[in-house]
Amino acid sequence: MSASGNVLIENVLVYGEGEPTDLLLGDGQILAIGAGLEAPDGAEVVDGGGKILLPGFVDMHTHLREPGREDTETIDSGSAAAALGGYTAVFAMANTSPVADTAVITDHVWRRGQEVGLVDVHPVGAVTVGLAGKQLAEMATMAAGVGRVKMFSDDGHCVDDPLIMRRALEYSASLGVLVAQHAEEPRLTVGAVAHEGPTAARLGLAGWPRAAEESIVARDALLARDAGARVHICHASTAGSVELVKWARGQGISITAEVTPHHLLLDDSRLETYDAVNKVNPPLREASDVAALRAGLAEGVIDCVATDHAPHAEQDKCCEFAQARPGMLGLETALSIVVETMVRPGLLDWRGVARVMSERPAEITGLDDQGRPIAVGEPANLVLIDPDAEWTVHGPALASVANNTPYEAMTLPATVTATILRGRVTALDGRVYPKGAQQ
Numbered sequence: 295m296s297a298s299g300n301v302l303i304e305n306v307l308v309y310g311e312g313e314p315t316d317l318l319l320g321d322g323q324i325l326a327i328g329a330g331l332e333a334p335d336g337a338e339v340v341d342g343g344g345k346i347l348l349p350g351f352v353d354m355h356t357h358l359r360e361p362g363r364e365d366t367e368t369i370d371s372g373s374a375a376a377a378l379g380g381y382t383a384v385f386a387m388a389n390t391s392p393v394a395d396t397a398v399i400t401d402h403v404w405r406r407g408q409e410v411g412l413v414d415v416h417p418v419g420a421v422t423v424g425l426a427g428k429q430l431a432e433m434a435t436m437a438a439g440v441g442r443v444k445m446f447s448d449d450g451h452c453v454d455d456p457l458i459m460r461r462a463l464e465y466s467a468s469l470g471v472l473v474a475q476h477a478e479e480p481r482l483t484v485g486a487v488a489h490e491g492p493t494a495a496r497l498g499l500a501g502w503p504r505a506a507e508e509s510i511v512a513r514d515a516l517l518a519r520d521a522g523a524r525v526h527i528c529h530a531s532t533a534g535s536v537e538l539v540k541w542a543r544g545q546g547i548s549i550t551a552e553v554t555p556h557h558l559l560l561d562d563s564r565l566e567t568y569d570a571v572n573k574v575n576p577p578l579r580e581a582s583d584v585a586a587l588r589a590g591l592a593e594g595v596i597d598c599v600a601t602d603h604a605p606h607a608e609q610d611k612c613c614e615f616a617q618a619r620p621g622m623l624g625l626e627t628a629l630s631i632v633v634e635t636m637v638r639p640g641l642l643d644w645r646g647v648a649r650v651m652s653e654r655p656a657e658i659t660g661l662d663d664q665g666r667p668i669a670v671g672e673p674a675n676l677v678l679i680d681p682d683a684e685w686t687v688h689g690p691a692l693a694s695v696a697n698n699t700p701y702e703a704m705t706l707p708a709t710v711t712a713t714i715l716r717g718r719v720t721a722l723d724g725r726v727y728p729k730g731a732q733q
């Protein structure tokens with residue numbers, strides 16, 4: 295920590311545009327921007343090396359496994375993974391054990407995240423008690439708690455009863471909060487472990503049809519329309535979901551959607567090896583879906599990228615495909631996958647990366663201190679990116695406790711050089727600096 299609390303970032307390209315400049319940070323804000331700024335006495339100086347500065351990333355979909363499965367991830371380890379990935383805020387899903395369906399749990403998650411101090415960990419509250427889909431959880435109490443819950447989701451499960459979903463949407467509209475749906479009609483996915491298509495048929499794996507997702511996307515758009523509510527679609531994975539979101543928005547329905555990095559890069563041809571590291575919900579789809587998701591994200595039909603970071607223990611992944619748990623790590627690789635799938639092919643520029651990884655997720659979730667313009671007087675939540683660096687993914691070297699990365703041994707473009715939360719450096723050159731740590 296610098297003595298003055300000031301940080302001077304020298305020689306960066308803001309949004310990857312224009313001429314290199316410097317930024318002076320203090321009191322959690324951007325105090326000045328301009329070439330040749332002087333470092334005040336005691337300021338910490340970060341050499342930007344002509345790299346790209348963006349607003350800190352916001353992940354509206356992450357699983358941190360605390361409470362209950364601290365053997366796979368904790369708020370501490372997940373916060374480190376997030377800071378190393380360039381994130382300044384994450385939303386921790388409610389499918390913990392116990393479930394985050396009361397303010398006792400959601401407040402704990404928020405407080406613990408603040409103690410660690412690497413990233414703002416916003417708790418997601420469950421829509422229904424125990425994620426059981428039967429009875430609405432006390433959303434108002436969670437929203438009013440210290441954790442100020444802004445988003446509710448039964449993620450991991452679909453709120454499949456249309457009457458419960460309708461009530462949840464009506465209630466969310468009156469509270470001014472967001473409901474995020476894991477779109478999966480459970481009657482269509484009984485026993486399913488892979489995308490229903492030629493690959494699963496050949497490999498003898500039970501299929502998860504696109505219609506299981508798309509029927510819920512369509513239904514929830516209509517329920518949101520009637521309730522005058524907003525609805526958010528988690529991990530959209532099919533070309534049809536992109537079309538449905540586009541249609542619904544054209545009708546004036548308040549619907550938003552996210553795509554995961556893995557659905558932007560991987561398809562079901564990965565299943566050939568029967569390696570359960572590729573098992574995820576919704577499943578990896580076909581190349582045509584991947585192309586539609588990329589195009590949808592580039593056009594803004596899909597609003598943002600969310601990691602669905604889902605750590606799992608070795609014994610839950612290295613078993614028979616049908617028995618393995620679904621989910622894959624995402625926080626530390628998300629930027630690189632977005633660069634690989636969207637920036638390199640020319641589908642997004644750096645402004646676009648800021649939009650889909652920071653600005654839109656902050657807007658959708660109602661964070662007023664994240665995803666802000668890089669300008670004087672704005673909160674200093676920032677990420678410094680080296681677009682020319684490459685790195686090779688190695689699971690055990692990641693900050694997550696679990697190792698279930700589908701990108702093992704892949705060489706990926708772009709690294710996060712530094713992450714800054716409210717003017718404090720939380721990650722620099724691959725190391726993290728929790729609250730109170732010496733730099």
Ligand code: NCD
Pocket residue numbers: 357389449450451476573574575576602604605619620621622
């Ligand atoms: C998630 C998990 O492991 O919690 N798994 C997954 O495959 N995506 C749950 C979920 O996001 O549905």
Ligand code: ZN
Pocket residue numbers: 449450451476528529575576
């Ligand atoms: Zn889900």
Ligand code: ZN
Pocket residue numbers: 355357387449450602604
């Ligand atoms: Zn999830």
Ligand code: ZN
Pocket residue numbers: 687688689690702703
């Ligand atoms: Zn390795």
